[in-house]
Amino acid sequence: MNIGKINTELIEFWNDFFKEHKPMTLDKKDMKVEHELDQYIKDVGDYASTILDLGTGSGYCILTAALLGSKMTHGLAIDPSLKAIETLNETLKNSNINTIETKVGTHVILDSYEDGSFDGVLSSNVLDVVPYETSEQMIEEIKRLLKPKGLLMLKLNFYLTEDMIKRTKAVRMAHNTYAINGVLRSHNLTTEEWVRRFNGFRLLKSATYERIENGPLDRVLLLEKIS
Numbered sequence: 001m002n003i004g005k006i007n008t009e010l011i012e013f014w015n016d017f018f019k020e021h022k023p024m025t026l027d028k029k030d031m032k033v034e035h036e037l038d039q040y041i042k043d044v045g046d047y048a049s050t051i052l053d054l055g056t057g058s059g060y061c062i063l064t065a066a067l068l069g070s071k072m073t074h075g076l077a078i079d080p081s082l083k084a085i086e087t088l089n090e091t092l093k094n095s096n097i098n099t100i101e102t103k104v105g106t107h108v109i110l111d112s113y114e115d116g117s118f119d120g121v122l123s124s125n126v127l128d129v130v131p132y133e134t135s136e137q138m139i140e141e142i143k144r145l146l147k148p149k150g151l152l153m154l155k156l157n158f159y160l161t162e163d164m165i166k167r168t169k170a171v172r173m174a175h176n177t178y179a180i181n182g183v184l185r186s187h188n189l190t191t192e193e194w195v196r197r198f199n200g201f202r203l204l205k206s207a208t209y210e211r212i213e214n215g216p217l218d219r220v221l222l223l224e225k226i227s
């Protein structure tokens, strides 16, 4: 597997995907917890003053932390997709939110941040849609950048069963890694396997979340950094 090439193709794929996303105008008073994902983001937003959203896309998680949570004074939203960040910037402007800083770039730009820079990290469907080696680097950065007792909200796609692999015509690219239409769409691990990758963390709670009505169940986890 050529990791560099796969990552470049992924960035192009997500940039195309975000061309369809339109900026929003949001108001705190209209926001409410609609499902477990919102609740888990709110948990982080009610605890952490500095929050990183890794692979923010058009900003669902960091915007939810800002609007449903009570503590955030500085959010950092990063994504390699220029289109996604442009959309998020418009939403921030339309909604008069000035606590969120945005940056176009991959997880590599986090190198320049000091250890313990954040007391909350959000990452929704990012670690499970990049090559394993890339997710290893991301996990190391999350471990380094979170303060002790910091909270991590991790959202993962549903676990792909053998039957789903056949039905979606997913093609195995590497161990536990599947592509659909030539693009990496799942590093497929059970919830327990994901939790085991976060040594030094404690699982506070986990739930499933129906992203599409009657569709397969996505997973949402809240972890605390112990040491």
Ligand SMILES: C[S@@+](CC[C@H](N)C(=O)[O-])C[C@H]1O[C@@H](n2cnc3c(N)ncnc32)[C@H](O)[C@@H]1O
Pocket (backbone or CB within 6 Å): 010, 011, 014, 015, 054, 055, 056, 057, 058, 059, 060, 061, 078, 079, 080, 081, 084, 105, 106, 107, 108, 123, 124, 125, 126, 129, 130, 134
């Ligand atoms: C499935 S989307 C999720 C977007 C957003 N978190 C959400 O839940 O709506 C995956 C995101 O990961 C981003 N991404 C891909 N490679 C990345 C990397 N190396 N570092 C940071 N983000 C990356 C993509 O640009 C894309 O926005």
